[in-house]
Amino acid sequence: MNSHLQTPIKIGPYHLPNRIVMAPLTRMRAPDNSPTDLMAIYYAQRASAGLIISEATQISPQGVGYPATPGIHNELQVAGWKKITEAVHAKNGHIFLQLWHVGRISHPDFHDGQLPVAPSAIAPDGFAVTPHGMKPFVTPRALETDEIQGIVENYRQAAKNALDAGFDGIEIHSANGYLLDQFLRDGTNKRTDRYGGTLENRARFLLEVTEAVVTVWGSERVGIRLSPSGTFNDMTDSDPETIFVYLLGQLNRFGLAYLHIVDALESDIRHGANVINLEVLRKAYNGTLIVCGGYDQTRAEQVIAQGMADAVAFGQLYIANPDLVERFKLNAPLNEPDPVTFYGGNEKGYTDYPVLTD
Template sequence: MDLFSPIKIADYHLGNRIFMAPMTRCRSIQNNIPNEMMARYYAQRASAGLIITEATQISTKGIGYPNTPGIHTPEQVEGWRKVTQAVHEKGGTIFLQLWHVGRISHPSYHNGELPFAPSAIKPAGNIYTPLGMKEFVTPHPLSTEEIAIVVEQYVQGAKNAIEAGFDGVEIHGANGYLIDQFLRDGTNTRDDAYGGSLENRGRFLFEIIEGITSAIGSEKTGLRLSPSGTFNDMKDSDPSNHFTYICEKLSALNLAYLHIIDALEGDIRHGANVVELSVLRKAYKGVLIANGGYTQERGNAAIQSGLADAVAFGALFLANPDLPKRFADNTPLNTPNPDTFYTQGEEGYLDYPAL
């Protein structure tokens, strides 16, 4: 087996194991509604075995970046329907990534109200806001009643995604956003049912999974985690033990897949407590997607060794809409242009050439 081997995920027979990773692109210019430009962007990349969309907020309180799409209004659902139709017309399969940024936001996005998190711990650093660069603020700690509301917003977001024509959803539990904030003891110092023990810190995530799988089916539900991640000022005292526990518990849930972000150079540079992918592979018995700076060669090696079942490519897919063909033909790859990653026009979005 290699990247070009077909793979079955739940009821989906996918033509290859070259998946498109979720990447924020900031092109939802008006009211966080997906648009025709986005439909063309994703349709260009429909040869991926699976497309996982950019992170998509489940509520207005989930917003922490400008021009990012939502899945919580009828207009957003209709906008995404144009995307799914365009991808399906090209023979592609596409999952929506469900997102809440938690404390990685600013009151200027929320009419002056504080962003929220499991605990009142301010992230280090600054954030881009409608008022320019600002320091992060100390977030409002969620009450148990508020947690129940957010869980239901995740579930409704999944229902809305299916209504919009998506083949499934990926729960964003990585990169220092709300779910990750609950999972790590560096950001979760609660002393109630959602903090302290491994079981308690995982409770928020598993309540979300239970709600979504009950609503749309486990076979349409994936999850992304970043056990070694330091992005957004994240840390944990024992991530290997903690995420092994999480992966073992996930194994019983028959999810579509588990998507793991390997430790990246930046994480290691920022003092990551690295969790090896092999440790998580041993703990998780379902379909595992690896992500994080993979090349074609490294991806093939991961699949052939059994370390991963598929590989998600980010910047390479951004710059190469026909990435599977380029891999197959061993042709040169376009170089991504970071200056256009988060701009609002077609440049660096729709104009990367195919072969």
């Protein structure tokens, strides 16, 4: 069968051998927020993906919200990531770094007792994952207008560090209810300054971050992840279609490597998501589109065949199948992911999923 997924694609300057992307996956195996040698083994095992997008990685200590998640804001972290990019490149893979600031999805336990920051002082419903167990979210502190430029600079510096660490590009994490998403949505952004209110104002922070990292990488090596239908992390918006269509119109002028859309998940629909049709987003955006969210091989082939996406990212399937590309090619059975070992731990459920034997 003629496979769309196995057809090469050019993303930015890179000629990728297939359209099978490893989705960003937080695995909480980076003690002291530093990448480890075990992580290099894990990513290298998955290097046959057309593109690997790394787990979400903090741009600054303020951006931390989960234990044992890596950062890219100090030398030790850059050195750790360098080993990972080298291991992936040694196997002819490509890897982008996902840049992350959690905003309100954090806890004072990560910040010497200080409050996490957000567009507005609105607590998410739910619990933070702290080094001392689950604790109810607190009401965050609303960022002052003049603090925002400092965070833009943190993104720029993290992007420079990613370049030093040998990545092939970066993905701005503006999905799943973290800081940049919190600014986009009117459920979490009640600001009255130039970062709140109108569509233009709510999109401003993300566009400033995009401009900053593009100065480091050039636009063709920068991607952006959005979850327009997402409800994760207690996200709401009175009219998501309008803000996201507006935003995509603004992003068109950059000529980015790609836009990465997280489709509505079953959990979003259960939470009453205001689902935005992929067709609407495809129409609004001019460039390369990666989609993600509950895809198997059949649906992924279909979404490309229908012209709705150019490539597909797989999350849980990549956790369990380091050789997903080869398995798809052979229509081989897939390993089942084990959710118990998703977050934290050691080799088990991380680097010990079997590959097809030769």
